[in-house]
Amino acid sequence: MIFRKSGCRNPPLDRLWSGVQGIRGTSFFKDPVNRRRILLILILSAALAAVSGIKGMTDSRGLLVNDRGKLVGLHRSDAGRSENFSARLRVREKDGWSSRNVTITLRGSASEGSEKTEEQAESTEDLIQDMLKDVERSAGKTIILPVRLSDGTRISWTRKRNTDPLLFLMMPLILLAALYGSERQKAAAIRRSNADSIRYGLPSFCSQLILLLNTGMIFPDAFRRIAEGYRVSEKSEDYFRQQISAICRTSAVENKSLVTVLSAYSERIGVREFTRVVNLIRENQYRGVDLTEGLESEAEILWNQRKKLAEERGKLAETRMTLPLALLLMVLILVTAAPAVLHVEGV
Numbered sequence: 001m002i003f004r005k006s007g008c009r010n011p012p013l014d015r016l017w018s019g020v021q022g023i024r025g026t027s028f029f030k031d032p033v034n035r036r037r038i039l040l041i042l043i044l045s046a047a048l049a050a051v052s053g054i055k056g057m058t059d060s061r062g063l064l065v066n067d068r069g070k071l072v073g074l075h076r077s078d079a080g081r082s083e084n085f086s087a088r089l090r091v092r093e094k095d096g097w098s099s100r101n102v103t104i105t106l107r108g109s110a111s112e113g114s115e116k117t118e119e120q121a122e123s124t125e126d127l128i129q130d131m132l133k134d135v136e137r138s139a140g141k142t143i144i145l146p147v148r149l150s151d152g153t154r155i156s157w158t159r160k161r162n163t164d165p166l167l168f169l170m171m172p173l174i175l176l177a178a179l180y181g182s183e184r185q186k187a188a189a190i191r192r193s194n195a196d197s198i199r200y201g202l203p204s205f206c207s208q209l210i211l212l213l214n215t216g217m218i219f220p221d222a223f224r225r226i227a228e229g230y231r232v233s234e235k236s237e238d239y240f241r242q243q244i245s246a247i248c249r250t251s252a253v254e255n256k257s258l259v260t261v262l263s264a265y266s267e268r269i270g271v272r273e274f275t276r277v278v279n280l281i282r283e284n285q286y287r288g289v290d291l292t293e294g295l296e297s298e299a300e301i302l303w304n305q306r307k308k309l310a311e312e313r314g315k316l317a318e319t320r321m322t323l324p325l326a327l328l329l330m331v332l333i334l335v336t337a338a339p340a341v342l343h344v345e346g347v
Contacts, residue, residue, distance in 0.1 A: 087145075127149040
C-alpha cells in the first residue's frame with residue numbers, strides 16, 4: 001500500500017499484496033475445520049520449538065567458552081560420572097577448513113591409553129578419532145580441549161549450533177502453505193467436477209426444453225416441469241440437476257422471475273456453455289427472439305462437445321489402465337514361464 005500511495009511501482013510487492021488479498025478474501029480461514037487445523041499446527045510447533053530450545057540449553061551446560069566465542073574446554077559436574085558433550089570441530093586441511101559435529105563422552109574415571117603407532121594414524125580421520133579418545137579418557141572435572149592433532153594439524157572448537165527451534169518455528173509456515181495448497185486443489189477439483197456436470201447435463205436439458213416448447217408450453221412452465229423432474233432424482237447428487245432445482249426454488253421463494261435468477265446463477269457458476277443458454281433465454285424473454293431455433297443450434301453444439309468429453313475421458317481411462325495391465329502381464333509371464341525355467345535348470 002505504501003508503494004501505491006507514493007506512486008512507486010514494485011511488481012513483486014504488488015503481486016504479493018494481491019496474493020494476500022486473494023487469500024484473505026477466500027473462505028479458507030473462515031472454515032472452522034481449517035481454523036482448528038491451524039491452531040493445532042501452531043500449538044504443536046510452539047511445543048516442539050520449546051522442547052528443542054530447552055534441549056539446546058541443556059546441551060550447552062559444561063562448555064567453557066573464551067571471550068571470542070571459541071570453545072576451549074569442558075566442565076563436568078561429577079568426575080566420577082559419565083557425561084556427553086556436543087561440539088563442532090574445525091580441522092585445518094590443505095584445501096581449507098572442514099567442519100564436523102562430534103560428541104565427546106567423558107567417562108567416569110581415567111583409563112590408560114593404548115600405545116599408538118604410525119600405522120594407526122595414517123589419515124586425518126584416524127588422528128581425530130585418536131584425539132577424541134584421549135579427551136574422553138581425561139580425568140578431573142575440567143578438561144582443556146587440544147588445539148592441534150598429533151601431527152601438528154590445527155583444530156578449533158565451537159559450540160554446536162542448534163537450529164531445531166528455528167526449523168520448528170518455520171514449520172507452521174510450510175504446513176499452512178501445504179494446507180492452503182491442498183484446499184485450493186480440492187476447490188479446483190470440485191469446480192472442474194461441477195463444470196463437467198453442467199456440460200454433461202446441459203444438452204439433455206436443452207432437448208427437453210425444446211420438446212416442451214414445441215408442445216405449446218411457455219418457458220416458465222417448461223422450466224418448472226423440468227425442475228420438478230430433476231427434484232425427484234435429486235438424491236443422485238448431480239450438480240447440474242441441483243442447480244436447476246435451486247433456481248426454481250429461489251424464484252418461488254423470493255418471488256423473482258426465472259430469467260433474473262438464471263442470470264444471477266450463470267454469473268456465479270461461470271460456465272461458458274450455461275451462460276450462452278441463459279443469454280438465449282434472456283433474449284427471448286426481453287426481446288422476443290425465437291427461443292426454439294436458438295436452442296436447437298445450441299443443443300447440437302453441446303451434444304458434440306459432450307461426445308468429445310466422453311472420448312477424452314475414455315482415452316484418459318485407457319492411459320490409466322496401462323500400468324495395471326502391464327503389471328498383470330508381468331505376473332502372467334512369471335506364472336507361466338517360471339515352472340518351465342525351473343524344469344530346464346533341474347531345480
